[in-house]
Amino acid sequence: xxxxxxxxxxxxxxxxxxxxxxxxxxxxxxxxxxxxxxxxxxxxxxxxxxxxxxxxxxxxxxxxxxxxxxxxxxxxxxxxxxxxxxxxxxxxxxxxxxxxxxxxxxxxxxxxxxxxxxxxxxxxxxxxxxxxxxxxxxxxxxxxxxxxxxxxxxxxxxxxxxxxxxxxxxxxxxxxxxxxxxxxxxxxxxxxxxxxxxxxxxxxxxxxxxxxxxxxxxxxxxxxxxxxxxxxxxxxxxxxxxxxxxxxxxxxxxxxxxxxxxxxxxxxxxxxxxxxxxxxxxxxxxxxxxxxxxxxxxxxxxxxxxxxxxxxxxxxxxxxxxxxxxxxxxxxxxxxxxxxxxxxxxxxxxxxxxxxxxxxxxxxxxxxxxxxxxxxxxxxxxxxxxxxxxxxxxxxxxxxxxxxxxxxxxxxxxxxx
Amino acid sequence: xxxxxxxxxxxxxxxxxxxxxxxxxxxxxxxxxxxxxxxxxxxxxxxxxxxxxxxxxxxxxxxxxxxxxxxxxxxxxxxxxxxxxxxxxxxxxxxxxxxxxxxxxxxxxxxxxxxxxxxxxxxxxxxxxxxxxxxxxxxxxxxxxxxxxxxxxxxxxxxxxxxxxxxxxxxxxxxxxxxxxxxxxxxxxxxxxxxxxxxxxxxxxxxxxxxxxxxxxxxxxxxxxxxxxxxxxxxxxxxxxxxxxxxxxxxxxxxxxxxxxxxxxxxxxxxxxxxxxxxxxxxxxxxxxxxxxxxxxxxxxxxxxxxxxxxxxxxxxxxxxxxxxxxxxxxxxxxxxxxxxxxxxxxxxxxxxxxxxxxxxxxxxxxxxxxxxxxxxxxxxxxxxxxxxxxxxxxxxxxxxxxxxxxxxxxxxxxxx
Numbered sequence: 001x002x003x004x005x006x007x008x009x010x011x012x013x014x015x016x017x018x019x020x021x022x023x024x025x026x027x028x029x030x031x032x033x034x035x036x037x038x039x040x041x042x043x044x045x046x047x048x049x050x051x052x053x054x055x056x057x058x059x060x061x062x063x064x065x066x067x068x069x070x071x072x073x074x075x076x077x078x079x080x081x082x083x084x085x086x087x088x089x090x091x092x093x094x095x096x097x098x099x100x101x102x103x104x105x106x107x108x109x110x111x112x113x114x115x116x117x118x119x120x121x122x123x124x125x126x127x128x129x130x131x132x133x134x135x136x137x138x139x140x141x142x143x144x145x146x147x148x149x150x151x152x153x154x155x156x157x158x159x160x161x162x163x164x165x166x167x168x169x170x171x172x173x174x175x176x177x178x179x180x181x182x183x184x185x186x187x188x189x190x191x192x193x194x195x196x197x198x199x200x201x202x203x204x205x206x207x208x209x210x211x212x213x214x215x216x217x218x219x220x221x222x223x224x225x226x227x228x229x230x231x232x233x234x235x236x237x238x239x240x241x242x243x244x245x246x247x248x249x250x251x252x253x254x255x256x257x258x259x260x261x262x263x264x265x266x267x268x269x270x271x272x273x274x275x276x277x278x279x280x281x282x283x284x285x286x287x288x289x290x291x292x293x294x295x296x297x298x299x300x301x302x303x304x305x306x307x308x309x310x311x312x313x314x315x316x317x318x319x320x321x322x323x324x325x326x327x328x329x330x331x332x333x334x335x336x337x338x339x340x341x342x343x344x345x346x347x348x349x350x351x352x353x354x355x356x357x358x359x360x361x362x363x364x365x366x367x368x369x370x371x372x373x374x375x376x377x378x379x380x381x382x383x384x385x386x387x388x389x390x391x392x393x394x395x396x397x398x399x400x401x402x403x404x405x406x407x408x409x410x411x412x413x414x415x416x417x
Numbered sequence: 418x419x420x421x422x423x424x425x426x427x428x429x430x431x432x433x434x435x436x437x438x439x440x441x442x443x444x445x446x447x448x449x450x451x452x453x454x455x456x457x458x459x460x461x462x463x464x465x466x467x468x469x470x471x472x473x474x475x476x477x478x479x480x481x482x483x484x485x486x487x488x489x490x491x492x493x494x495x496x497x498x499x500x501x502x503x504x505x506x507x508x509x510x511x512x513x514x515x516x517x518x519x520x521x522x523x524x525x526x527x528x529x530x531x532x533x534x535x536x537x538x539x540x541x542x543x544x545x546x547x548x549x550x551x552x553x554x555x556x557x558x559x560x561x562x563x564x565x566x567x568x569x570x571x572x573x574x575x576x577x578x579x580x581x582x583x584x585x586x587x588x589x590x591x592x593x594x595x596x597x598x599x600x601x602x603x604x605x606x607x608x609x610x611x612x613x614x615x616x617x618x619x620x621x622x623x624x625x626x627x628x629x630x631x632x633x634x635x636x637x638x639x640x641x642x643x644x645x646x647x648x649x650x651x652x653x654x655x656x657x658x659x660x661x662x663x664x665x666x667x668x669x670x671x672x673x674x675x676x677x678x679x680x681x682x683x684x685x686x687x688x689x690x691x692x693x694x695x696x697x698x699x700x701x702x703x704x705x706x707x708x709x710x711x712x713x714x715x716x717x718x719x720x721x722x723x724x725x726x727x728x729x730x731x732x733x734x735x736x737x738x739x740x741x742x743x744x745x746x747x748x749x750x751x752x753x754x755x756x757x758x759x760x761x762x763x764x765x766x767x768x769x770x771x772x773x774x775x776x777x778x779x780x781x782x783x784x785x786x787x788x789x790x791x792x793x794x795x796x797x798x799x800x801x802x803x804x805x806x807x808x809x810x811x812x813x814x815x816x817x818x819x820x821x822x823x824x825x826x827x828x829x830x831x832x833x834x
Contacts, residue, residue, distance in 0.1 A: 068758025135751025241759035328830025334552025341485025342658035413745025
C-alpha cells in the first residue's frame with residue numbers, strides 16, 4: 001500500500017517543479033470529496049466522488065475511442081460542446097459503468113448531472129459525469145440520488161476523491177506539483193483510477209487534473225493531448241480498452257497569470273509539469289495493474305518514425321508471453337524478439353539491440369556475450385527496465401506495463417460474483 | 418490425452434468425406450517418422466521429424482509475416498522459388514527455433530536441408546526445413562546431424578511424425594479424410610503443433626498437410642490461402658505471433674485424377690476437405706492452448722464486411738479479461754461488449770446481440786431477460802460457444818480460442834529454465 005522506499009515520484013521530477021500534497025485539491029480553488037451510497041457491495045466503501053471548482057474553468061478532455069462507450073461519454077461530449085468547454089464540477093460513481101443500458105442509461109447519466117447541478121447551484125451543462133464498474137446493469141438511481149444529496153467537497157478532499165474513484169485499485173493514485181509561471185506560483189495535480197481493462201487509445205482510464213494556471217483553451221487541449229499520448233496512451237495492463245476511459249484537465253486561471261499560449265512565457269514549464277504528472281500517474285497505474293507484482297518500463301530508441309517506436313514499446317508491454325516471463329523473472333529475450341517482429345514496427349532484425357536492467361542481452365540481432373546470473377538479477381526486482389534500440393532512426397518512446405500473474409486471473413475470473 | 422467421448426472430429430464432417438487414420442501418411446505415397454537426438458532435455462523425447470514423399474509434389478506454403486522470422490523461413494522461401502514449388506521432403510526439429518542466430522543460423526538451416534537431401538538422395542532445393550522451440554540459441558548441429566543420420570520415414574509413421582513436432586503440446590494433433598474426386602478415391606491428412614505464441618496472421622504455427630490428389634499449382638496455393646485464412650488465422654491462444662509459423666500442403670498427384678482447377682470437377686469437394694482438415698486442426702490447437710481448460714468458439718454474424726466479422730470474432734478470443742471470465746465460468750457479457758467496442762469492427766451498439774451456449778444475454782445492446790443460472794451453465798463445460806450478431810450485414814466469421822489459466826502462466830514464467 002505504501003510507496004516504495006525511494007519514492008518513484010521524486011525520481012524523474014524535472015527541474016523547477018516541487019512536489020506538493022493534495023492531488024486534485026492541491027491547486028487553490030478546488031474542492032473534492034467522496035461518499036458511500038451503497039453501489040458497491042462492501043459496506044462503507046466509497047463509491048461516489050465530487051470535484052468542484054470555485055469558479056468556471058476551461059476544460060480539456062479526451063475520451064475512449066470505443067464504439068460501445070458508456071452513456072456518460074455522450075453526456076460529457078454534449079455538455080462540453082454546449083458550455084464551450086467551460087465547466088465547474090464533475091460527479092463520479094464507481095461500481096457501475098452505466099454502459100449498455102440503452103435509453104435509460106443516457107437518461108440516468110443526464111440525471112446525475114442535473115441532480116449535482118441542482119445541489120451545487122450550477123447550470124447542468126457546467127457539470128460533467130463519469131461512471132466506472134460493471135457494464136450492463138442500470139444505475140441504482142435511488143442510491144445515486146442519496147449519494148449526491150450527501151456528498152461534500154472540501155479544500156483538503158483530494159485524497160478522499162482519489163479513494164472515491166477506485167474500483168479494483170489497491171491504492172489511491174495522486175500526484176501534484178508547484179512551479180512558477182510568469183512570477184506567479186501555480187499548482188497542478190490530479191488522480192487516476194485503473195487498473196484492469198487498460199490499453200487506452202487516444203484517451204485513458206478515469207483521470208482528473210486541476211490547475212489554477214490560466215491557459216488559453218486551444219493550448220489547453222493541445223498540451224493535454226500531447227501529454228496523454230505520451231503517458232496514459234503508453235500504459236498497458238491487459239490490452240483491453242475500456243468503454244469509460246476519460247481524462248479531464250480543469251484550468252481555473254485563479255493564479256492570475258496571463259493565459260499560457262504555445263511558445264509564450266510559462267508554456268514550457270506548464271507542459272513539463274503536465275507531462276510529469278500524467279507520466280507519474282500512468283506509471284503508477286501500470287505498477288498497480290490487476291494482480292501485478294512488477295512494473296515493466298520499456299524504452300525504445302532508434303525508431304525510424306515516432307509511430308514505430310511507440311508501436312514497438314507498446315507491443316512489449318502487451319505480450320502475454322513476455323508478461324509471464326517478467327512474472328517468472330526469466331530473461332527469455334526471444335519473446336521480445338518475437339513480439340517486436342509481430343509488432344508492425346519497421347525494424348531490421350540484424351540491428352536489434354536489447355538490454356534488461358543495464359545488461360545487454362542482444363546485439364546485432366543475436367545473443368550478446370552476457371552473464372546469465374546478472375540477467376536474472378535484472379529481472380528479479382519489483383521494477384524491470386527493458387531498453388530496445390532499433391538502430392534505424394532517432395525516434396524514441398517509453399511504455400509502461402506489468403507482469404501477468406495468478407492475481408490477474410483471480411480478479412477477472414470472478415469479477416461479477 | 419484421449420479425444421472427448423463425442424469425437425469433435427466427426428461433428429462437423431461434411432457430406433462426402435470419410436475420416437481415416439494416419440495424419441500425414443494417410444494418403445498413399447507419403448512416409449514419415451521421428452527420432453530423438455537430444456535437442457530436448459527430456460531423455461528420449463522425440464525432437465526431429467521427417468516427411469518424405471515417394472515422388473516430387475506440388476507444394477503450397479504460407480509463412481509468418483513476422484519481421485524477425487526464423488532462418489528456416491528464408492531457406493524455405495528460397496528453395497520453393499528455385500524448385501518452382503516442387504518438393505519431396507521436409508526435415509523438422511523441435512526444441513530450438515533457429516531464430517536470431519545471425520549468419521550461423523542461416524548456414525545451419527541450409528545445412529539441415531543439405532544433410533537430409535544427401536541422406537535421401539534428393540536435390541537440396543527439393544527439401545524444406547522447419548524449426549520450433551527456444552529463440553536465440555544456435556542449433557546443436559552435432560545432434561541434428563546424428564538425428565538426420567538415424568531418422569526413418571515409414572508409410573505408417575504419421576502419428577510418430579505428429580509427436581516429433583510437438584513442443585508444449587499435451588497431445589499430438591492429426592486428422593485425415595478420404596473422398597472421391599473424378600471417380601478416384603483420394604486422401605488428405607495432416608498434423609499441426611501449437612500451442613503458445615499463437616495468433617497467426619497470413620500464416621500459422623507448424624502445419625503439414627499431404628494429399629495424393631493432383632491439383633494445378635495456382636489452384637493449390639489459392640485454395641490453401643483461403644483455408645488457412647478461415648482456420649489457423651482465426652485461432653488465438655495468446656495473441657502472440659511466432660517467428661516460425663509455417664504451413665505446407667504437399668500434393669503428389671498419385672491418385673491419377675486430372676489436376677483440379679477452380680470451378681472444375683472435384684475442386685469443390687477438395688476445398689471442403691481442406692477446409693474441414695484445417696479447421697479441425699486449428700480448433701484442436703485452441704483446445705490444447707497452453708494451460709487451456711476450455712475451448713472457446715466465437716461465431717460472429719451480421720457483419721457489414723468480412724473484415725468486420727473476422728475482426729470482431731478474433732478480438733473476443735484475444736481479450737485477456739474475457740479469457741479470464743471463461744476460465745471462471747462467469748457470463749460477464751460486459752467484457753464482450755467492451756472488447757467489441759475496441760475491436761475496430763464497425764458496429765452499432767444498439768443492435769448488438771450476444772448469446773452464450775444458446776442463452777441470449779444481450780438484445781438490442783442491453784441486457785436481455787435471461788436466466789442467470791442457465792447462463793452460468795452455458796459457461797461451465799469444456800466448450801464455450803459465443804454467438805454474436807452485429808445486425809449490420811450478412812458477413813460471418815468463426816474464431817477459436819481458449820481460457821486464460823494459472824497453467825498458461827506456469828508454462829511461460831519458466832520456459833527457458
